[in-house]
Amino acid sequence: MFTGLSAFPLTPVINDIVDLDLFAALVRRAAEAGADSIGALGSTGSYAYLSREERRRVAEAAVQAAGEVPVIVGIGALRTSDVLRGAEDAQNAGAAGLLLAPVSYQPLTENEVADLFEAVSAASSVPICIYDNPTTTRFAFTDELYARIGALPHVEAVKIPPRPVAEAADRIRQVRAVLPAKVALGVSGDGFSGPALSAGADVWFSVLGGTLPDRALAITRAAQAGDAGTVRKLSEELEPLWNLFAEFGSLRVISAIAAQLGLLPQDNLPAPLQPLGEAVQGRLALVLSDLELV
Template structure:
């Protein structure tokens, strides 16, 4: 599969309490993803807490990951920042460290207009040196892309794919169709939001940008491969088996759950989950894979 199709696994960025990368832990998290054969790795996404890290730690994370995967899996790297010039520098850093593409979210404090987001992408695409994946995550950025804006951006040189929020299952067909109408033919459309991703794939999505796959690549890969084989019934059945994990994600946030499962400290002010919630999560995923996740 290509870098912008199939399963993209999004691991956490394990750090100490001061926000310094735990390189050995990151390598342990990446090794099973490479071994499983994920189609790409989404580094420094929202689950990878890019917004909480310094430029230096972000650069170091990409360097460590690029050395660990050694070209075997494409690396899609979050380069979002409040300022356009900073996003350009982050793109340049990521490229120099070995990234395949940049995941660009329109991070903002002052709400952005569509024209401002378009100009932001145009500048980073031209000056950053990396192919860009449109990163639509309104829950964190408070900006939602319209299909028409995604269509405009998809025609910019250097913008190569889109990562969109997974729609509710009953809206998946219409959402994918509207996006397909807006973008050039063959432009890869991927979806996040693990509990909604399967239906988006069945309705024609090209990629699943998955938090769960950052710790549990095999069951997530099985869903993607079932969809690619045209077996929607099997994909839905496999997705249903992951419902306990999806319920925990929805109740406590996927970021908090995967940090707890990986034995990692979330960046303050995010607090670790209570032990009883962590125990429930461990029980759920042990049933899912028959073993606890690597830590």
């Protein structure tokens, strides 16, 4: 399951209410395009902002809309007991895998994070992916901690944060060297991920793939075919998008892309998060037009 393109759809929150119909349409769109898995309730799916009940319904809707495509469900929460409830709900909803980020308020120690994963490992019967996203969790994994947690039962993937593209091959080699063989190497950061797949990463956990699956799949399939030149070309074409992601955060930009494509209303994030301002929306419209995406 932790292979190829994992597409992360937005969870549309319209006037503070999760819109399951709009969400299911995004999931179907990615599944029908050929994504290898759906990542529901990732950072792009705003899991951290949603209640237990909202998450339960989103997980169920994802599994139903994805059909045969496996669904990985994000279960991060500040409190271990909430994480365990999320793991139970996700498995009851039919999740094929769990994605766990060590969300923090008080900065966490390595032992605290390791024990959190141990608790979830003991309570799970589906594969778990370590979700390393220091921008949002403010916890920085060491490679040694990947190895320690990767040795736990059910832990079968890690999602590492991006580095500069020039470092992709070295970084993939480093991480691979410390991971148990059973643990798939996943990458995130859409500008980094194509080159990282070419360098041997197993799976791309993709913001782009949740809303523009065709573009993400073209890069993924080229990488799987060993065509690093095409990967580089296709990924570099999208550079103007990667730049907007870096400047304004991938969530706000993909939210605006979904709105400009007519898939969602403009205001689709949970407050206090706001849509991009008018000037940036204008820049984005030009980029999408240049890329023939609208």
